[in-house]
Amino acid sequence: MAAAMCRHPVKLGFIEEDTDLSLLKSQFFPSKIGGKPSWLSLEPVLGGEDLKCQKCSDPCIFLMQVYAPLAMRDDTFHRTIFVFVCSNASCSSQGDNSNFRVFRSQLPLINNFYSKDPPPESIDEGTDVDSFPSADKFQTLCHVCGCKGTKKCSQCRKLHYCCKAHQVIDWKAGHKKLCQCAENGSTDEPGANYSAGILFKEFELVTEDEHVSEADCNNSKSEEECLQEFEQMKMLAETEEVEDSFATADLEQSAAAETEDDKQFQKFKRRIDPEPMQVLRYDRGGEPLWVSAFHKATKENVPNCSCGAARIFEFQVMPQLLNYLNVDHLDASLDWGTLCIYTCQESCNPGNLYLEEFLWKQDFQNPGH
Ligand SMILES: [Zn+2]
Ligand SMILES: [Zn+2]
Ligand SMILES: [Zn+2]
Ligand SMILES: [Zn+2]
Numbered sequence: 384m385a386a387a388m389c390r391h392p393v394k395l396g397f398i399e400e401d402t403d404l405s406l407l408k409s410q411f412f413p414s415k416i417g418g419k420p421s422w423l424s425l426e427p428v429l430g431g432e433d434l435k436c437q438k439c440s441d442p443c444i445f446l447m448q449v450y451a452p453l454a455m456r457d458d459t460f461h462r463t464i465f466v467f468v469c470s471n472a473s474c475s476s477q478g479d480n481s482n483f484r485v486f487r488s489q490l491p492l493i494n495n496f497y498s499k500d501p502p503p504e505s506i507d508e509g510t511d512v513d514s515f516p517s518a519d520k521f522q523t524l525c526h527v528c529g530c531k532g533t534k535k536c537s538q539c540r541k542l543h544y545c546c547k548a549h550q551v552i553d554w555k556a557g558h559k560k561l562c563q564c565a566e567n568g569s570t571d572e573p574g575a576n577y578s579a580g581i582l583f584k585e586f587e588l589v590t591e592d593e594h595v596s597e598a599d600c601n602n603s604k605s606e607e608e609c610l611q612e613f614e615q616m617k618m619l620a621e622t623e624e625v626e627d628s629f630a631t632a633d634l635e636q637s638a639a640a641e642t643e644d645d646k647q648f649q650k651f652k653r654r655i656d657p658e659p660m661q662v663l664r665y666d667r668g669g670e671p672l673w674v675s676a677f678h679k680a681t682k683e684n685v686p687n688c689s690c691g692a693a694r695i696f697e698f699q700v701m702p703q704l705l706n707y708l709n710v711d712h713l714d715a716s717l718d719w720g721t722l723c724i725y726t727c728q729e730s731c732n733p734g735n736l737y738l739e740e741f742l743w744k745q746d747f748q749n750p751g752h
Contacts, residue, residue, distance in 0.1 A: 384404040390592050392592040392594070392595075393593040393666040394415070394593070394594075394666070395447075395618065395664060395698065396449070396663025396664070396665065397588070397658075397660055398587075398662055399588070399589045399662070402586070403506075404585055406506065408421055408422065408587065409421040409422055409425065409518065410516060410662075411451060411502045412450050412502065413448070413588075413738065414448060414449045414587070415588050416437050416707065416708075417582060417602070418446070418529075418583070418584075418585030420448060420530065421448065423489070424465040424496070424599065425495075425521045426496075426521035426522055426732050427495045427531065429441075429465075429531060429737050430545045431519070431546065432716070433580040433739075434467055434484055434545075436469035436474055438469065438471075439469060439471050440565045442528060442546050443468055443482070444467060444468065444469075444470050444581060444582060445465070446467055446483075446529050446536065447465075449663070449665065450462070450466060451697070452461050452489075456489075457491050458491050459730050460489075460490065460491050461489060461490040461491075461497070462489040462490075462730065463492075464487050464740065465488070466484075466485050466724065468482060468488075468717065469482035469483075474718055477680045477746050478744060484742075487740050488733070488736075488739060489732070492582075519583075519713075523543040525546075526542045530545045532545050534550065535594040536550065536558070538562050539562045552581060556580060561658040564613070567688045584709060588662070588663065591662070595657075600642040621622070627649060640677075647673055648747070651674045661701055662707070663697050663698055663699070663700055663704075664698060665697070666697075667695065667726075669734065671696055671699045671723045672699065672721070674702070675720060675748045676748075680725070684743060685725045685743065687730070688738070689727065689739070690727060692727050692728045692729040693728050694726055694741055695726065696711065696724075696730060697724050697726045698722065698724050699732055700722040719745070719746060720745045720746045722744055723742065723743040725741040727740065
């Protein structure tokens with residue numbers, strides 16, 4: 384296969400620190416980091432089993448969402464990918480994706496929830512925010528994480544939770560005191576003055592096109608490069624066979640692998656150097672920019688969508704995002720080299736449902752990087 388030319392620029396995502404957070408609500412179709420999810424389909428939203436960490440079974444919390452409609456199709460007029468992660472940092476380990484969950488939601492222009500008119504640019508000038516749709520008008524949401532809340536505080540019967548774990552967190556964080564007031568008919572919204580503090584800080588995610596030179600635009604190796612490398616490896620292997628020394632062969636091989644890894648890391652650095660603050664690279668149908676030569680996803684690693692269609696690469700989350708997540712308050716370190724999101728090639732139509740997609744986590748091989 385010949386080296387592909389740039390079909391279109393990669394879109395880079397950056398953190399915007401000064402956004403009016405009310406503009407990140409569902410009706411504005413935001414891309415954002417942290418806070419509670421701004422659901423696209425407002426019913427049914429995700430909760431319970433959907434968001435269970437596959438390691439510890441606690442509910443994952445919202446990490447980010449990317450608004451990524453596909454033009455040319457009616458049923459993907461609105462389309463958002465949601466990423467959730469377990470907040471128990473001890474569930475995070477090298478090359479393992481089981482503490483993440485990814486979902487896709489999409490809606491046609493004419494749908495049950497939103498006006499077909501574009502949202503206002505801002506919400507001042509007497510805009511009635513309550514007239515906008517929000518998920519809590521359709522169903523109860525967890526007071527802590529913003530996901531579907533099917534359990535009620537049995538005392539005040541005012542607050543809802545997605546699970547026992549979040550109710551306990553909220554109780555300790557302040558509901559213990561406020562629950563009484565709520566029970567006695569206080570008009571103060573319970574919990575209005577505190578935050579359970581387990582969510583990531585909320586930011587808007589804005590995108591712009593990446594500018595790259597033509598030479599850099601092909602992310603994968605050329606056929607010629609691959610062939611050369613292959614020949615070199617073969618020669619190396621043959622020499623080793625003659626020498627008949629397993630130990631040397633092993634050493635040579637691991638040295639070659641380290642060099643290969645370093646090359647990949649240098650390539651990664653070169654590519655992000657012009658825009659070092661990028662937290663996201665969006666390139667549906669393209670190739671991820673790997674941070675290491677090890678543990679790259681291959682076709683075999685990426686399972687098909689539940690509809691049977693293959694999944695393709697859609698975007699990757701960069702390690703720079705970790706700098707914004709104040710993960711220090713977690714016991715251990717939530718960490719990644721890059722998180723690659725693969726979604727259904729057909730973007731099959733789930734109606735109002737959220738469909739699970741796939742995440743591949745690649746870590747830096749050398750902790751010094
Ligand atoms: Zn977990
Ligand atoms: Zn919750
Ligand atoms: Zn209560
Ligand atoms: Zn599908």
